[in-house]
Amino acid sequence: MSQQARRSPRRTEALSRERIVEAAVGMLDAAGEGGLTFRALTERLATGPGAIYWHVANKGELLAAATDAVVAAALAAEPEGASPRDRIRALALGLFDAVDAHNWVAAQLSASSWQVTTPRIFEGVGRHVSAMGVPREQWFTVTSVVVQYILGAAAQNAANAQVLGPGADRGEFLAKVSTAWEELDPDDYSFTRTVAQQMREHDDRQQFLDGIDLVLAGITAVHPPAG
Amino acid sequence: MSQQARRSPRRTEALSRERIVEAAVGMLDAAGEGGLTFRALTERLATGPGAIYWHVANKGELLAAATDAVVAAALAAEPEGASPRDRIRALALGLFDAVDAHNWVAAQLSASSWQVTTPRIFEGVGRHVSAMGVPREQWFTVTSVVVQYILGAAAQNAANAQVLGPGADRGEFLAKVSTAWEELDPDDYSFTRTVAQQMREHDDRQQFLDGIDLVLAGITAVHPPAG
């Protein structure tokens, strides 16, 4: 145990891929996708760009690693629930909240698909799908549908949050969109005008859960449990 | 009728927002999102950047306009089908194919949400949802779920196509991913390994349709038609 082993907490830590990814997540959270710059990252880590490129191949890889870190954390806890349905619901909601908290993640996820991160989600959902009694030869298809819905809904929710900006008032935003819908051309948008009020009053999280339930009900309807 | 009224087809046409958007779509199709540059656009239209900025506020607006143009074209034809379900299926498949043909569109769509383009899709789907006999107070929720699924599935499909690149062989790609899945850690990815073979043999378009059917079955299960 030399003196060097005692490191005072404020001292500059050695650079590492882990620290870089962590810093990247922080900057993305704080300022969105436009906020992650090698210049800014360089300053925050008190190095030159070359140091970062030693640990990370390029910006794309860094974004992928940041995304994977967030998703892995969201999936870390075993989802609780009495039934497979409840566990899918819990897993889905955990992802939804993670994407909501880090709303740059959604765009990354829908742009990477069969890459590193999606298999994590696929595996988590798939285990419960198989436990629901879906016939074996439908496992891939059904799991894909659930994952597609989760990512699609999360992405659109995040997109709304991004338009909104960090400080804005949600109720105000919904009211504004709702009013805009009411003013659409009645010839082209008769349906949308009809639901403008429902749109104003809806709750994103609840709506997402309703969607999950609807998809799960579809699974049961198309593949009734044996018996 | 002056001489000027006769314009030979090959002569340089006046610049217009329409021509700019059209050129942008062409460049995005040819070279993906990275291929749309004001420099390249400037060259293609034989002008300076200032000319383009006269008609279009910035790159974001140009991308949104290009996206809207593609989606509007895909939705132009009244979807055919005997039942509301069939018409939803037709509409969804039209969108799926459009996103597949212009695979930069998906990322744009999931990043714009309640903006200009999504209401078009929402309206198209919603009309048929209401015709399915879903109770009025559920129209917004149910339509949202269908739209979220369509956009989510289309986005992930486009992401796969992008990784693949324009010239690549699809079967080869699926085989590679399938093999990668088979080599995953059995402790962490038992389910994914099990469906690796199904993944290799699946058809994207058919899988999408199965997903739509599953969602539609869910709607009927949760909201049985009155009677």
Place this chain on the structure above:
DNA sequence: ACCTGAACACCGTTCAAGT
């Protein structure tokens, strides 16, 4: 009203040089 094109600020990435 519409277009030109030089210029500005900023970006991701590279690389010779250091330790």
Place this chain on the structure above:
DNA sequence: ACCTGAACACCGTTCAAGT
């Protein structure tokens, strides 16, 4: 093996000037 920092090529956007 790991880090430094100047330099390169390229980007979106602006704007004074033209017609």
